[in-house]
Amino acid sequence: MSKVIHMNLRVDPTQYIPQIRDIPGYDYLHLVRQPKYVVNLPLLNKKVHYYSEIFSPKKYVEKHNVSLIHAHHGQLGLLLQPFKEETNLPLVTSFRGRDATLANQPVGYVDGMNRLFEQGERFFPVCQHLAHRINLWGCPADKIRVLYGGVDLNLFPYRSPNLQGTQNIFSIGRLVEKKGHHILMQAFEKIKAKFPKATLTIIGGGELEGYIHSLATQLNLGTSFRLLNRVPKSQIPELMGQADIFCAPSLTASNGDIEGIPNTIKEAMATGIPVLSTNHAGIPEIITNDQDGILVRENDVDHLAQALEFMLLNRNKWENYAVSARQKVEKNFDQNKQLLLQANYYDELLGGL
Amino acid sequence: MADFKSIKVTKGIKTLEIDNPTGYHLIGMGAQGAVFKLSEDRCVKIYTSPLQAKMEREALKAGQHLSFFPRLYEYGDNYNVIDYFNAPTLKEYLRNCTYIPESIAMKLLDILGEMKKAKFTMVDAPLRHIFVLENEELKLIDHVNAFKRIHPVPLKLLRDLNMMLLKESFLSRVKKLEPKTYEMWQAYFNENKMDYRNIPVDPGGDGEGVKVDSAISQTLIGAGHQGAVYRVSENKCVKIYPKTQHCEQEKDVLLSHQDLSFIPKVYETGNNYVVMEYLSGPDLNTFLKKQSALPPVVSKLLLKILTSQKQAGFKQIDAPLRHVFVTNNGFKMVDHVYSYSRIQKRPLELFQNLHERGFLDAFLEQVKVLDPATHAEWTKKPIPLTDEEAQLEIINIEGKTDSKRKKGKDQGKDRDKGRDHKKGHNRDRDRSQKREHGGKRDNGDKKNRNRSKEHGRENDRKKRSDRIK
Numbered sequence: 001m002s003k004v005i006h007m008n009l010r011v012d013p014t015q016y017i018p019q020i021r022d023i024p025g026y027d028y029l030h031l032v033r034q035p036k037y038v039v040n041l042p043l044l045n046k047k048v049h050y051y052s053e054i055f056s057p058k059k060y061v062e063k064h065n066v067s068l069i070h071a072h073h074g075q076l077g078l079l080l081q082p083f084k085e086e087t088n089l090p091l092v093t094s095f096r097g098r099d100a101t102l103a104n105q106p107v108g109y110v111d112g113m114n115r116l117f118e119q120g121e122r123f124f125p126v127c128q129h130l131a132h133r134i135n136l137w138g139c140p141a142d143k144i145r146v147l148y149g150g151v152d153l154n155l156f157p158y159r160s161p162n163l164q165g166t167q168n169i170f171s172i173g174r175l176v177e178k179k180g181h182h183i184l185m186q187a188f189e190k191i192k193a194k195f196p197k198a199t200l201t202i203i204g205g206g207e208l209e210g211y212i213h214s215l216a217t218q219l220n221l222g223t224s225f226r227l228l229n230r231v232p233k234s235q236i237p238e239l240m241g242q243a244d245i246f247c248a249p250s251l252t253a254s255n256g257d258i259e260g261i262p263n264t265i266k267e268a269m270a271t272g273i274p275v276l277s278t279n280h281a282g283i284p285e286i287i288t289n290d291q292d293g294i295l296v297r298e299n300d301v302d303h304l305a306q307a308l309e310f311m312l313l314n315r316n317k318w319e320n321y322a323v324s325a326r327q328k329v330e331k332n333f334d335q336n337k338q339l340l341l342q343a344n345y346y347d348e349l350l351g352g353l
Numbered sequence: 354m355a356d357f358k359s360i361k362v363t364k365g366i367k368t369l370e371i372d373n374p375t376g377y378h379l380i381g382m383g384a385q386g387a388v389f390k391l392s393e394d395r396c397v398k399i400y401t402s403p404l405q406a407k408m409e410r411e412a413l414k415a416g417q418h419l420s421f422f423p424r425l426y427e428y429g430d431n432y433n434v435i436d437y438f439n440a441p442t443l444k445e446y447l448r449n450c451t452y453i454p455e456s457i458a459m460k461l462l463d464i465l466g467e468m469k470k471a472k473f474t475m476v477d478a479p480l481r482h483i484f485v486l487e488n489e490e491l492k493l494i495d496h497v498n499a500f501k502r503i504h505p506v507p508l509k510l511l512r513d514l515n516m517m518l519l520k521e522s523f524l525s526r527v528k529k530l531e532p533k534t535y536e537m538w539q540a541y542f543n544e545n546k547m548d549y550r551n552i553p554v555d556p557g558g559d560g561e562g563v564k565v566d567s568a569i570s571q572t573l574i575g576a577g578h579q580g581a582v583y584r585v586s587e588n589k590c591v592k593i594y595p596k597t598q599h600c601e602q603e604k605d606v607l608l609s610h611q612d613l614s615f616i617p618k619v620y621e622t623g624n625n626y627v628v629m630e631y632l633s634g635p636d637l638n639t640f641l642k643k644q645s646a647l648p649p650v651v652s653k654l655l656l657k658i659l660t661s662q663k664q665a666g667f668k669q670i671d672a673p674l675r676h677v678f679v680t681n682n683g684f685k686m687v688d689h690v691y692s693y694s695r696i697q698k699r700p701l702e703l704f705q706n707l708h709e710r711g712f713l714d715a716f717l718e719q720v721k722v723l724d725p726a727t728h729a730e731w732t733k734k735p736i737p738l739t740d741e742e743a744q745l746e747i748i749n750i751e752g753k754t755d756s757k758r759k760k761g762k763d764q765g766k767d768r769d770k771g772r773d774h775k776k777g778h779n780r781d782r783d784r785s786q787k788r789e790h791g792g793k794r795d796n797g798d799k800k801n802r803n804r805s806k807e808h809g810r811e812n813d814r815k816k817r818s819d820r821i822k
Contacts (some may be wrong), residue, residue, distance in 0.1 A: 082521035108454030
């Protein structure tokens, strides 16, 4: 069985672990930059290694009989270039959201990327939108393979939309600008009077926590709003079950940061919750407006408020949205299929060497 | 504004003493002197020793033709007025970089080349002494040791880059841009490979300890009070002790308990060194910093270590968080010098460490469930949470130990420093980015150490990282 060195940011359940550890036909070594990036003990096993601790790359690769390196972020691809040069291993680099932007990027990022595009063998952007972006940056099209991240459909079994009359709107995602929670809160405030039973739940933690709390006070959202932070990933499916409508109001942050396709959208769509999102980054690749859910302009409170109202007033459309959405996820975002596709991309690369 | 010459900088007990009757802002302070901002483009460095003022002045004069040197405007017996750079240091500039931009690599090589041409013996610079101006022009400060120290290879630069995981990227550029320089550096490292079997021991009892050439500092994991640890291969490291007594004490513990799962494997020992298993993984303090709650498995594994210590006859029962490593082979613990020579019945340092992390109550709760008897034993007296209180409970066994327990001067902690630039004394360096302009001394080779000794720089010597105490 071929072995792949995977480098991601942290040994952490939120960091696409299946794409490292569950690739059919491929064994793995899970590399992080330094020991301090281990944040989860159950995930620590003998295959977890540290880049900073590798004494001799050549001997390391020989000892572990490695065939391929996969960096799971653009910046990690850059980091692993000298390792690749020394070991002559092929290098695959995934691109997620911010990787293909200049948001908070260090000095020389684009120049570095251009060298990586030259030297790296393959690039796996997580959506067409990012593929287009890196292509514009100079990545040769023949090195690009779009690899959508998948969801574990067993964890998110389909259930019909809730037509009982509750109006619980959920949004899940880190509290950072690009997730657009503040836009959703303002839109919610606009419809609140018309739908007194409606509630808004935001699940996530992050740098904007204080701001979100003060915005809720300022908008006078009262008990119709709640923010749940520090929710373990394992509790997400259960919480998702309480949602009547899922909203992902993603937008381009003021520093240029963008999404790929938020996993939470895929999870909500798999579960059968009608989704409402924005025409942002890779999101239109998973949601076709008025077919799998509703799309609105990003960063537009009024448009989002109208869509929320439309969704709440048109329950008869929910079932159709949900069924179509589930089919879309099963087709393009099923974790098992995507892991197999990842393996096929590896095969293609290794077979061609 | 009063004349800057009225500012007095003298040596204090631990730090410099500054009497500044002027309104000039102190912008940096190091061992050699202090720097005050005179204007938007000038500053003055005032030295405690005229000799050092002269040394730096000579270097500055010798480098005035070099574009990356600060201009020298004025000088006196104990001061030099030079350019002030209101710019980020290279360390700040490269923050979050995962590769060295080609332009920076080229400029660094140019600087090193020019220094060599100018016959400087110190062809080296730590990242914090390099400023990056708006047009990415580099400026290099602190030249006191330009003709004193001998660094034919930029050891400090490479070590700093290594801390940021940028060394390999830089070397890869050097290999392409200046293959001969690259070969010269490689040859230097090959000639200066660590020979731990032949490191002289300095028996001096003042803490001066073993001297290790800075040429091998690239493999230094950390230096502390009882020894320094160097990586010697993929899975081995060597701890070198300045005092053979410490070596004997630790060897005794390690070799007697190779069967205990938390004791690192020992491969070879000498009078003043122990070659042992290299422990790969975060120390427990680092790990717990990222946790919002204490994972029960951590309490269980810590309790297991402490119980094993007791059963195995250890006199000192403790497991400071920074000494416990979370490896993929379970928890391992380092630093056993005092395991037989100090009587300590409760893990006092662990308690303090957990308290600092906010996990002491959770730990005790979990221990209460796992092992009620131990919990009762530990909690029958109040748990001391300060060093002073804790010391009262620790008894040194006569003849077995030679010094009082000193917190924070041990292998574990310092080992950490080597790994993460944001910790330990390196963190102090981070904090003093602005100080660098003040010519914070850069601790290095033997020659300088001897001079430091003459000058009675005890405080400074303690900061040296490429030396074993």
